[in-house]
Amino acid sequence: MVRRSREPVLWAMFSGGGMIAALLLPATVAVLWIAAPLGWVEAPSYEGLRLLFLHPIGRLSLFAVATLSFFHWAHRFRYTVYDGLQLYHLSQLIAILTYSIAVALTVIAGFVLVTTG
Amino acid sequence: MKSVAVEVLRYRPETEAEPSFDVFDVPYEDNWMILDAINHIKDQVDGTLSYRWACRMGVCGSCGMMVNGKPVLTCATYVEDVLPGPVRVEPLRGFPVVRDLVTDIQDFMVKLQRVKPWIIREEEKPLAEGEYLQTPEELEDYKQYSMCINCMLCYAACPIYELDPEFIGPAAIALAQRYNLDSRDQGREERMDVLSQHDGMWGCTFVGDCSVVCPKKVDPAGAIQRYKLDATVDWFQSVLMPWRKR
Structure with a gap:
């Protein structure tokens, strides 16, 4: 039986975004902004990082992190507004607005990643 | 003897339109539970107080109430842990009040039935073939979720339900998860049809x-997140591999 609810997709992106943001972003901050400036690890060179993120796999990873994080925000914000402000009659509108913002940000992120370099 | 003020929500629909609080000064002993204090009120002070209780040992699940705003089993909460008082005792939040501390639990009973909390078999094997055997590992898979005593504290705590x-x-x-994870059960699809609805x-x-x-x-929150993951995997399978049936 095909279930018509869109929630599984939205929830998958929400939880994927939460996971990726929780794992990668603190690690990035720890390495680049704490460990490297304090000299605990050798700071990666600007040129090295630039090449890393200009590589197709680098671009794709950045795109995944950004997109999933946007959808994580959209899902969480949707329910915060929906439940928190108890706007049940506006549920469709809230969903359309929040996910549209995530889609728009995704398009911008994709554009930036494709055109940079 | 030590004593504590207990504010009990009273609602007598035949005489009052709105609930109100009665305050009782309850003498208590070491190791008294909140339920002992309420029983003292009923036995010694005001026999008209209505509430549910049965086992006094955290098994029957009937003495759940809001104590100082938190849903607890009154038989498992020490008076000494909620001192100095006054201790406010109210019926479980989120349920209609029938009288005093007694709530109408019909809604929960109907919902419980909807998830089919029993073992579903596509075909029962004949009795002669014996019982359905299970390893200790298979028991472990669902045991935690089978500990639920239907006390409804989780409903009283849930802001979404309210x-x-x-x-x-x-x-x-x-409880649906408890049966899904049971190696003897084959009702996962039926329950998923109920729980993947929007009110699920x-x-x-x-x-x-x-x-x-x-x-x-029991960790119902954990059970629900596992269920969401299962539903998501189902969804991706039905889209990416429509020929495959789970």
């Missing part, structure tokens, strides 16, 4: 209070 009474709720979903698992936003208040460490 806001949206259609939400099927923590205990019902955890997707109503949950993982506040997590249900697991905090659960007196049996």
Whole structure:
């Protein structure tokens, strides 16, 4: 039986975004902004990082992190507004607005990643 | 003797339109539970006080009430742990009040039935073939979720249930998971049809209070998130591999 609810997709992106943001972003901050400036690890060179993120796999990873994080925000914000402000009659509108913002940000992120370099 | 002020919500629909609080000064002994204090009021002070209780040992699940705003089993909460008082005792939040501390639990009973909390077999094997055997590992898979005593503290703790009474709720979903994870059960699809509706698992936003208040460490919030993962895997399979049936 095909279930018509869109929630599984939205929830998958929400939880994927939460996971990726929780794992990668603190690690990035720890390495680049704490460990490297304090000299605990050798700071990666600007040129090295630039090449890393200009590589197709680098671009794709950045795109995944950004997109999933946007959808994580959209899902969480949707329910915060929906439940928190108890706007049940506006549920469709809230969903359309929040996910549209995530889609728009995704398009911008994709554009930036494709055109940079 | 030590004593504590206990504010009990009273509601007598035949004489009053609105609930009010009665305050009782209750003498208590070491190791008294809140339920002992309420029983003292009923036995010694005011026999008209209505509430539910039975086992006094955290098994029957009938003495759940709000104590100082938190859903607890009154038989498992020490008076000494809620001192200095006054101790406010109210019926479980989110349920209609029938009288005093007695709530109408019909909604929960209906929801419980909807998730089919029993072992479903496509075909029962003949008695002569014996019982359905299970290894200790297979028992371990669902045992935690089988500890639920239907006390409804998780419903009283759940802000979603309070806001949206259609939400099927923590205990019902955890109990569905209990049967899904049972190696003898084949009813996963049927339950998924119920729980993937909008009033099912997707109503949950993982506040997590249900697991905090659960007196049996069932962790309904964990069960619901596992269920969401299962539903998501189902969805991707049905889209990417439509020929494959789970």
